[in-house]
Amino acid sequence: MGSVNVRIVLLLVVCLGVGVCRAASILIPMDEKQANHLKAYGIAYKTLKDGMEVEWLLNYRGGSFLIKQNAAVETECRVRGVSFETLSDSRAGSILQQISNPDVNMDAVKLLKAAKIAVYSPVKVSPSEFENTDAVLVALNYAEIPYEVVYDEEILKGELMKYDWLHLHHEDFTGQFGRNMQRMSSEDIRVQEDIARRMGYKKVSHMKLAVAKTIKDFCASGHYLFAMCSGAETFDIALAAEGIDIVDSQYDGDGIDGDAQLKLDFNKTVAFYNFTLDLSGGYRGMSFSDINASSGRFGGYDQSGTFFTLFDFSAKWDVIPAMLTQNHESVIKEFHGQTSSFKKNTVKPSALVMGESVNSHRYIYGEIGIGQFAFYGGHDPEGQRGNWRMPTDLNLHPHSPGYRLILNNVLFPSARKKKRKT
Template identity: 70%
Template sequence: MNAVLTKAHLFRIVLFFIVSCTTSLANSILITMDDKQTNHLKAYGVAYWELKADREVDWLLNYRGGSFMMNYSSALERECRLRGVSYEVISDANVKAILAQIAHPDVNMDAVKLHKAARIVVYSPIKVSTSSFEDTDAVLLVLKYAEIPFEIVYDEEILKGDLAKYDWLHLHHEDFTGQFGRNRRRMTVADVQAQENIAKKYGYKKVSQLKLDVARSIKGFCAGGGYLFAMCSGAESLDVALAAEGIDIVPSIFDGDGVDPKAQSKLDFGKTIAFENFVLELNNDDDYRGGGMSFSSINSSSGQGWGDETTNYFSLFDFSAKWDVIPSMLVQNHENLIREFFGQTTAFNKKTVKSSALVMGQSKSSDRYIYGELGRGQWTFYGGHDPEGQRGFHRMPTDLNLHPHSPGYRLILNNVLFPSAKKKKRKT
């Protein structure tokens, strides 16, 4: 009996020793982001989960698709399994070898340390009304899918100064000009009524005046050090509204009076964020009844139809990870070519993009993905409505369970992690 107990005792000691040695060597978890990853989008959620717990994450730029490396813990390993994210448990020796490879001056790689998770907020009318169209917003969809927490604000919260609570702001595919999307199909009756109620509550005679103050507050949030991300008409109409401050560009079908006939010549492009020298599309009332939806010549697809969404692609630029760290973070992907997708503002006319903006993705005819700095803050504008969506505006929300490897959605999530990085100034 004593011999049996002794053997059992020795077995436990040996087993404990083996487990202890294995754990001590397994110092990190590597979440690769190349073609071997089982769920690219949820991998960002794991990284954010780790940051939310005040633990750092190494973002390995251009290493196996822009991988994430974190200190090992059983909780982290469990989280990866629960979310269906593939990972590798690696030793301290492996970590040193990877970092040495990345640091080599002849390779286009770098390691960026991510710190505290950004406080994320989405500007969307779902705060005040319910519409299936708003539920198709790509950022709302991917934040929910990746299990990244966020809050919702709309006009009233912005007027109250609530943006100061957050680090990162996404603009819903909004119309900041007060024209309700320039089409009766574009917003629901509930959306329109909600905006009119807010304008009335705060003493504005017109929704366009309300939206202008909201647009200026958003610009101020960015200039003060915030991170602004906008897609589709949110990007275009924001700058149109800022340039048209004090100018009536809203036809009578929306506000009861006509457009200033000299509106185009009065635009002030010094007030805009990303675009300049654009031409307004000042339609008459009959054009709106027929379905006119373009705001300006910023939209490169205006009047050109849908095109061929199955064969057209835009490409991401290849930046120097060691020198151009910011754009390198924002273009991390496992694919360089991304299928084009549409929206009210599908893409940006190259002639209207300011020279101060950095183009990170483009097709032959347009800029799709641009970045810039404003005051102490940064902004990214991304053309199109939904990277995996279908044509039309009365569509069902995209099921991201069917698109866990979407390169178009990865660009959105790059921006979500961007504020957590200790960034270096771009040198080129």
């Protein structure tokens, strides 16, 4: 018995000495073993905000997170209902060695600093019930990731440079108030008109163009832009239509330039080109252009229950799109929106398609100057047609792959930025 006890003592000494038996890392799995995929992003963000590093293990168990062992992180996981595993040094080292193998499509990317996040939304200044269902606001709130809301006045005063990441959702940058009175109340319109007057613009469309150009410069200077739904479509329409009246008299008191379509300058846009404007007047339709693959009388709100597929990128060579497409599912339910998806022949060749359905592109990435952007079609990844006034309760969808794509974008600026190699 004595010799057995000696062997046990020696084993314990070895374990404590080299760390083989000591839990030295926390793994937050992002595969089917994860109890709450969306809140896991909030853990990663908080860890960064608290001054610690996170390693994002691309294509390892759904894009898992690896963090140095820390009691506060473990407690936070338990409080938020996020699954985690404790690993010894040798186990963590073995995983990283597996990932580094050139023959496997995996990579480890260090996340170094929590990005300062801004959301561009009229909830800053008016009731804007439609904006309360903004999927990014819903995702950030659920994941407990802090952000600040900005709108036209803050942007025109030069406050964007305080942030690393900016989100645009349903906004209409053409100055046509969404082309849908169900979306925007008379009070919402009045507030925008008041801001335009206060900032010295004769028309809301002139102010929105100035805002769009400022956002484009913000992105080109090395920041990150994420846009969904009509925010992505109308952003480029406004840029292409600089100096051209594309707004009907119902919105601004005078008529549309008869040659507006011919005068569009697609060199000024970020992601889209060769699109045709919908210049029909009134509130009859919800379409802005044929960028929206579901354009027509009802815009994208007649989108059927089909699916789109994420592309598979090389984690070691195409690191950026690999980060932005991390998921536990690669086939995702389509969802509607005023701009549900992007017509394929309107997407510039310079944009990288990361997800598409049979008839349209759903998720694209691009670079402007030294900055980057991603555009994602649709209003709410878990939304139901006809229920846009009610924000989605993510307690019912903690594993939503559609929402995971949004949160991938939130973490992206925290990584060491690497240009695509292919």
